[in-house]
Amino acid sequence: VPELLDVARRIAGAAVAGEQVEACVSWSRDTHVRAYDGDIESLSSAESLGIGVRVVNGNRLGFAYAGSLDEEVAREVLAEARDNATFATEDEHAALADPDGVEPVRLPIWRDELGAFPAARKTELALDLERRTRAGDPRVRQVTEADYEDSAYEMAIASSTGIEATTRRTRCYLSAHLIADDGTGDQTGYSYGAGRSPEELDPATVAADAVHRAVRLLGARKPASSRLPVVLDPRVTATLLGVIGRALSGEDVAKGRSFFAGRIGEPVASSCFALVEDPTDPEAFGAGAIDGEGLACRRVVLVDKGTLAGFLYDTKAARLAGTVSTASAVRGGFRGTPGVGARALAVEPGTAGQDEILRNIGSGLYVQSVHGVHSGVSHVSGDFSVGARGIMISDGAFGEPVREVTIASSLQKMLQDVVAIGGDVERVPSSAMGVTLAIGEMAMSGA
Amino acid sequence: MTITDPLIDSAVVERTLALALRSGAEFAELFAEDRSSTSISLDDSKVEELCSGRDRGVGIRVVAGETTGYAHTADLSERGLADAADAAAAIARSGTGEKRTVALEARAVRNPSEVGTPPSDVAKATKVELLRRADSAARSAGGAIAQVSAGYSDARRRVLIANSDGLLTADEQTRTRFVVQCVASGDTGLQTGYQVVGKTIGFEMFEATDVEEEARNAAAVALGKLSARPAPSGVLPVVLEKGSGGILFHEACGHGLEADAIVKEASVYAGRVGDLVASPLVTLVDDGTVGGEWGTLGIDDEGHQTQRNVLIDKGVLTDYMWDFLRARKTGRDSSGNGRRQSYQHLPMVRMTNTYLLPGEEDPDEIVAQTPYGVYVRKLGGGQVDTATGDFVFGMVEAYLIEDGRVTEPLRDANLIGNGPDILGKIDVVGRDFDMCIGTCGKDGQQVPVGCGQPTLRVSGVTIGGTAGA
Numbered sequence: 001v002p003e004l005l006d007v008a009r010r011i012a013g014a015a016v017a018g019e020q021v022e023a024c025v026s027w028s029r030d031t032h033v034r035a036y037d038g039d040i041e042s043l044s045s046a047e048s049l050g051i052g053v054r055v056v057n058g059n060r061l062g063f064a065y066a067g068s069l070d071e072e073v074a075r076e077v078l079a080e081a082r083d084n085a086t087f088a089t090e091d092e093h094a095a096l097a098d099p100d101g102v103e104p105v106r107l108p109i110w111r112d113e114l115g116a117f118p119a120a121r122k123t124e125l126a127l128d129l130e131r132r133t134r135a136g137d138p139r140v141r142q143v144t145e146a147d148y149e150d151s152a153y154e155m156a157i158a159s160s161t162g163i164e165a166t167t168r169r170t171r172c173y174l175s176a177h178l179i180a181d182d183g184t185g186d187q188t189g190y191s192y193g194a195g196r197s198p199e200e201l202d203p204a205t206v207a208a209d210a211v212h213r214a215v216r217l218l219g220a221r222k223p224a225s226s227r228l229p230v231v232l233d234p235r236v237t238a239t240l241l242g243v244i245g246r247a248l249s250g251e252d253v254a255k256g257r258s259f260f261a262g263r264i265g266e267p268v269a270s271s272c273f274a275l276v277e278d279p280t281d282p283e284a285f286g287a288g289a290i291d292g293e294g295l296a297c298r299r300v301v302l303v304d305k306g307t308l309a310g311f312l313y314d315t316k317a318a319r320l321a322g323t324v325s326t327a328s329a330v331r332g333g334f335r336g337t338p339g340v341g342a343r344a345l346a347v348e349p350g351t352a353g354q355d356e357i358l359r360n361i362g363s364g365l366y367v368q369s370v371h372g373v374h375s376g377v378s379h380v381s382g383d384f385s386v387g388a389r390g391i392m393i394s395d396g397a398f399g400e401p402v403r404e405v406t407i408a409s410s411l412q413k414m415l416q417d418v419v420a421i422g423g424d425v426e427r428v429p430s431s432a433m434g435v436t437l438a439i440g441e442m443a444m445s446g447a
Numbered sequence: 448m449t450i451t452d453p454l455i456d457s458a459v460v461e462r463t464l465a466l467a468l469r470s471g472a473e474f475a476e477l478f479a480e481d482r483s484s485t486s487i488s489l490d491d492s493k494v495e496e497l498c499s500g501r502d503r504g505v506g507i508r509v510v511a512g513e514t515t516g517y518a519h520t521a522d523l524s525e526r527g528l529a530d531a532a533d534a535a536a537a538i539a540r541s542g543t544g545e546k547r548t549v550a551l552e553a554r555a556v557r558n559p560s561e562v563g564t565p566p567s568d569v570a571k572a573t574k575v576e577l578l579r580r581a582d583s584a585a586r587s588a589g590g591a592i593a594q595v596s597a598g599y600s601d602a603r604r605r606v607l608i609a610n611s612d613g614l615l616t617a618d619e620q621t622r623t624r625f626v627v628q629c630v631a632s633g634d635t636g637l638q639t640g641y642q643v644v645g646k647t648i649g650f651e652m653f654e655a656t657d658v659e660e661e662a663r664n665a666a667a668v669a670l671g672k673l674s675a676r677p678a679p680s681g682v683l684p685v686v687l688e689k690g691s692g693g694i695l696f697h698e699a700c701g702h703g704l705e706a707d708a709i710v711k712e713a714s715v716y717a718g719r720v721g722d723l724v725a726s727p728l729v730t731l732v733d734d735g736t737v738g739g740e741w742g743t744l745g746i747d748d749e750g751h752q753t754q755r756n757v758l759i760d761k762g763v764l765t766d767y768m769w770d771f772l773r774a775r776k777t778g779r780d781s782s783g784n785g786r787r788q789s790y791q792h793l794p795m796v797r798m799t800n801t802y803l804l805p806g807e808e809d810p811d812e813i814v815a816q817t818p819y820g821v822y823v824r825k826l827g828g829g830q831v832d833t834a835t836g837d838f839v840f841g842m843v844e845a846y847l848i849e850d851g852r853v854t855e856p857l858r859d860a861n862l863i864g865n866g867p868d869i870l871g872k873i874d875v876v877g878r879d880f881d882m883c884i885g886t887c888g889k890d891g892q893q894v895p896v897g898c899g900q901p902t903l904r905v906s907g908v909t910i911g912g913t914a915g916a
Contacts, residue, residue: 005762036513036711038516039512039513040538041513041514042514042515042516042517043514043515043516043517043537043538044516044517044518044793044795045517045518045534046518046519046791047520048521048791049521050521051849061495061496062496062497062498063496063497063498064498064499065498065499065500065501066500066501066502067502067503067504067521068488068503068521073501075518080499081499083498084498084499084571085574087494087497087571087572088495088496088497089489089492089493089495091493091495094495119537141712142711142712142834144711144713144714144834148731159479164784179712179713179834183551185835186715186834186835188834188835206582222909225680225681231906248651255491255594256593256594256630256632256637257593257594257637258637259629259637262449297601335500337496337498337500348523371837371838372828372829372830372861373825373837374830374841375827375828375829375830375839375841375861376839376841376860376861376911377595378639378859380630380637380638380639381636381637381638381639381858381859381860383860385678385861385911385912386839387830387837387838387839387861387911389837403835403837404863404864404909405863405909406680406839406860406861406862406863406909406910406911407911408678408680408860408911408913409913443680443911443913444680444910445680445681445863445909445912447682447909
């Protein structure tokens, strides 16, 4: 692999007077192993690299990319990005990032151990996970997925405005999906574990959790519709926080596409709710040293004791809103242009364990998993309606399992209705952390 | 040789496949792809971004026993292909390393979608102009329209597929798409409306697609929803207007009829061929050959010609959808449903255009015969657990039905049901029909699909709103 930053510098260095050029060069190597019925079903290995070039000329932005580092291709991509810029509308806010003097933190998110880990041991991990999941309970009828995945990613960004930055990280995962049946009908369970190197993964824990999540739903029925308190599993909370993060995009706010618009300084959530975006937390799965425009990632306070305190900005959104970037540009490798997004949302955890939260709630619904978030939740209007599976809470403890219900409210109301936040922080592979969260009332639709 | 301008010389393909077989594999396949795309986005009345992309690469798949190995490369030199073949073949170690040969026979397939004006022949300025027209039209719909975004995209994808059975084939796939989204702002907050049109044809799509009318429709939906009341919570009859309701069949049974779920007994439809699994009014088809539709292909991504497959005939389950690998193991033919997002992905069983055939009822009568319920004009997406059959799908434009008439607009909500249960509750099917487009996600891969259906009624569906039923 050539030095990515050299390639980026060379392209950015081709900028002519009056023009800004930014090159993002990324490389990744991924492995995916799936075990099935005691065998390796598939083993994929992939290496991907390419360049994405943004050009701003006369306040107009153009972009082009190609999956190659070839010099001739790079010249074509730059020419295409320049040509594309001529068709954009002149926009005083269109600009590349300028260096802002913030030094990137050093994060331990790259492990050389991943590269040295032999392929045979990766397949062993998948096989071990499959075996343990199948043997986890006599009611396990099928293990549909037992996967090991890893990825190593490096990115360099250089621009004619003076940005020069690199980042790299490794990730690896185990995930298991199974079907359990005790004669009352099938239930499915899914779980995962994530780390920076394979040594951090534990097939036994992942298998046991996946099995637990399936068997505890056995016998689930569809309850009658009602309004009731809802307790979210930590992983469901991470999903919810991700949607809230989307509505906190300074770009959507500035363009009138978020229910948070115009509410800075106002109470938008229960006073026990505090939310920050902190990619500099090395424990966060989405931790990163630099953002998608090459600025140093930093901590941003979004909601403080229930009061709306800030939004996320990339360079363009910041200019649109008359503020500075919070280094919240995310981009999906060389193929994508940067856009505003969260990578490491965290709520301030409480002290209660899950048991204590259930005891205090008394009766309600514990939601183990949600479905249809993309089709039932709007970060514009705040309307919230998702499919759910879980367990009824009765007398302060887990009762009967339920399936085929929806839970509905609005994001605005849910934030106001947060009644408890657990102390059980779970670092999940997502843009937000997981923690048990209780909401005072939602509408559950069932039979 | 009937394949003109191949991505890779066929002699090189033959040598690469032979190399991939050397470690003892019984099957090897080479998938080459060259994709160029353009996308333009307008937001806040500005053309913000014009992107051009080029992706070219090869994926090599090797099968040995129960195991599949896969590797891909963007290096199309013979050396690059050989390295990928080696990496993919690493899963097979039983072989003697003896030299193998592969002789390819080219097979030409006609793509059912005819491209009139290739998008690459159209000036960027012309494409940009479409978005400006959409923006003005949406904004002229009223002062409550607070924001408009519009997008145009086109892609040309050339594929070449060869395998050790001697298959050598190719396809060229063109897609053109337009989308407009409006946000309306009022005392009740913000609401959205959108329209999307996509075809596997060229720029001539805009001869039949009036972007201004699409924009006005999107604006009207957003404006209408400002006065929407919360959707009910509970079980009600639901009338699905022709078109986007096809997503119901995609989720409620389509995914459960994909052979990978069947073979692993991870579908409620496993072992049920010949059984009545739906109302006798239901005849469901997956058809990759419908000219111009979003899920249409000449060949699937394993090189097999797409076809029309009847999945459910008058309520009786007739067949599943198959990719080549699973069909081969089962001793039958592929149904042309092996697809992949790109050369970087393994193929798997996927839908193409999935639709319900029309019935006989007058669609207006279906509403007139419904005293109270929900009328869904547009569904926005869904998700299914194939093992249990439980699925959700979201309404993005819906109304209350009162005394047989469509009345007030409802806020967005998900509907939830169980596939076999909902399919049995379809009690009237209209004689109209329309298709819609979607992007189907499965196991991390996105592929374009079409869905379609006539206006129909489901006698009871759980509606996930917040108001009393």
